[in-house]
Amino acid sequence: MIYITAITFTAWLLTLTVGQNLVLIGGNLRDDNTPVWEKMAKLAGGPNVARIGVISASNANTPEGDRVIGNFARLGVKVISIPVNETRANDSLVVSLVMEQTGIFIVEDSEDKPASFWNRFTSLIRPVDLPGEPPMGVVCYESPSYKRQNLLDALRPSGIDSPVLRAIRSVLKKGGMVAGNAAIMSKSAVIVSGDSISALLTGTRFISSPRVHFSFRKEGGLALLNSDYVIESHLSEKGREVRTIRTLLESNTSRGIGIDENVALVVNNPLSLPVGKVVTALGAKSGVFYVDVSSVPFVSMTNALYENIVFSFFTVDDSLDFTSGKVIYPSWKKSMAGIEEFKSAIPSDDILSLAWPSQWRQTALQLINCNEMNVTSHSPSSIVPLVPGIDIVFDRTGAVGFGAHLPDNFSNIYVISFQGMSASVKVLRIL
Ligand SMILES: *[C@@H]1O[C@H](CO)[C@@H](O)[C@H](O)[C@H]1NC(C)=O
Ligand SMILES: *[C@@H]1O[C@H](CO)[C@@H](O)[C@H](O)[C@H]1NC(C)=O
Ligand SMILES: *[C@@H]1O[C@H](CO)[C@@H](O)[C@H](O)[C@H]1NC(C)=O
Ligand SMILES: *[C@@H]1O[C@H](CO)[C@@H](O)[C@H](O)[C@H]1NC(C)=O
Ligand SMILES: *[C@@H]1O[C@H](CO)[C@@H](O)[C@H](O)[C@H]1NC(C)=O
Numbered sequence: 086m087i088y089i090t091a092i093t094f095t096a097w098l099l100t101l102t103v104g105q106n107l108v109l110i111g112g113n114l115r116d117d118n119t120p121v122w123e124k125m126a127k128l129a130g131g132p133n134v135a136r137i138g139v140i141s142a143s144n145a146n147t148p149e150g151d152r153v154i155g156n157f158a159r160l161g162v163k164v165i166s167i168p169v170n171e172t173r174a175n176d177s178l179v180v181s182l183v184m185e186q187t188g189i190f191i192v193e194d195s196e197d198k199p200a201s202f203w204n205r206f207t208s209l210i211r212p213v214d215l216p217g218e219p220p221m222g223v224v225c226y227e228s229p230s231y232k233r234q235n236l237l238d239a240l241r242p243s244g245i246d247s248p249v250l251r252a253i254r255s256v257l258k259k260g261g262m263v264a265g266n267a268a269i270m271s272k273s274a275v276i277v278s279g280d281s282i283s284a285l286l287t288g289t290r291f292i293s294s295p296r297v298h299f300s301f302r303k304e305g306g307l308a309l310l311n312s313d314y315v316i317e318s319h320l321s322e323k324g325r326e327v328r329t330i331r332t333l334l335e336s337n338t339s340r341g342i343g344i345d346e347n348v349a350l351v352v353n354n355p356l357s358l359p360v361g362k363v364v365t366a367l368g369a370k371s372g373v374f375y376v377d378v379s380s381v382p383f384v385s386m387t388n389a390l391y392e393n394i395v396f397s398f399f400t401v402d403d404s405l406d407f408t409s410g411k412v413i414y415p416s417w418k419k420s421m422a423g424i425e426e427f428k429s430a431i432p433s434d435d436i437l438s439l440a441w442p443s444q445w446r447q448t449a450l451q452l453i454n455c456n457e458m459n460v461t462s463h464s465p466s467s468i469v470p471l472v473p474g475i476d477i478v479f480d481r482t483g484a485v486g487f488g489a490h491l492p493d494n495f496s497n498i499y500v501i502s503f504q505g506m507s508a509s510v511k512v513l514r515i516l
Pocket of ligand 1: 170
């Protein structure tokens with residue numbers, strides 16, 4: 086028995102020299118998304134070899150952690166819970182437990198701390214930033230923003246690695262797999278709360294009263310990706326494109342990525358030369374938003390006028406080189422130039438909508454697949470809360486689209502990627 090274990094362990098070390106994979110999850114990862122769950126299990130060594138530790142900032146098991154454990158256990162992977170609080174993040178026993186794993190999955194939804202007087206008091210005057218019950222059948226769902234802060238404060242207080250975070254990074258360095266909500270993995274600013282509209286209007290000359298205040302953590306996230314990117318999850322579904330753009334401008338970071346729900350970007354070599362590949366559920370057209378604000382002047386912020394924001398969208402099997410910003414498409418995707426399907430673009434009249442998911446993505450994908458070169462969408466003004474109207478123009482003059490039917494035999498789904506579309510965002514007036 087011991088002998089066999091030694092062999093599998095050596096085999097693991099050998100396979101892991103090609104490893105080092107950080108799995109950036111775009112939120113609401115479904116229990117039935119077999120491509121992503123199987124990929125994570127495989128990158129951790131596969132059944133019989135993989136040992137996955139589920140890390141949460143808590144004193145005990147958490148509801149989200151239990152779902153993660155259930156999903157890995159169903160794939161025949163050994164999986165345990167590793168609760169970490171401020172004290173345990175310094176504990177050498179927890180450190181050695183982490184080091185014994187071939188994979189780590191980090192969850193945000195910890196148990197609730199008993200509310201202190203101050204917490205109770207501020208929760209009365211603070212807007213509630215969260216839907217009530219977490220959705221069923223998914224992990225990496227949205228938790229209240231203080232849970233994200235608790236997790237980051239436990240693992241990387243004031244931007245300094247705890248011993249347990251160092252151990253997680255060494256699991257990665259040895260060739261293991263680390264996964265979790267994409268939004269906390271970067272060393273750049275981590276967004277804590279707010280939506281696109283509140284982010285756009287914060288600190289501008291426009292009078293407004295968005296309900297949830299925009300804020301981000303300057304010290305960054307867990308720094309498991311050694312490349313300056315602001316990273317978002319739930320990107321298209323929650324219309325977070327402008328929130329990402331604003332965070333980039335305000336934190337002086339030029340590039341950002343946003344990952345759609347139930348999508349993962351599997352990043353090889355995250356600590357040296359990261360290259361990420363898009364993995365989705367079967368038959369999905371969702372993917373990864375990429376944005377570069379290096380040509381947007383800083384002064385645009387007070388005027389809430391952002392011009393020439395260059396953005397791209399990548400779908401299943403596309404690979405992104407984080408260093409160069411270059412993309413490699415799989416051979417089955419073909420250039421769409423001259424074979425666009427539609428005559429006209431379709432503008433959205435609620436382009437940053439929280440109620441109608443994926444308006445930005447849908448509008449951009451229609452534009453790249455039609456004969457027009459630009460489209461002007463709108464975000465409506467309102468009186469309560471007081472919010473001005475916003476115009477957003479997409480221009481595809483410099484863009485290149487790649488598309489194809491998925492190479493499976495059942496879905497007949499046409500997926501589209503593109504690079505180099507430009508967006509201009511303009512706040513119109515106070516009502
Ligand atoms: C951390 O967790 C341990 C074990 O569950 C517990 O004994 C300890 O009191 C906790 N520390 C804090 C600061 O909550
Ligand atoms: C953890 O260790 C660091 C120094 O390594 C120390 O500054 C910090 O106070 C410790 N935290 C706790 C909760 O023990
Ligand atoms: C922004 O970052 C660049 C380099 O990344 C640096 O040269 C510049 O001074 C920074 N600007 C501010 C305002 O921090
Ligand atoms: C949009 O495209 C049309 C031609 O298709 C062009 O006449 C117009 O100037 C463009 N608008 C903008 C804002 O670029
Ligand atoms: C699709 O069908 C072809 C022939 O019918 C087969 O060779 C191929 O392996 C199938 N592909 C998938 C992904 O099932």
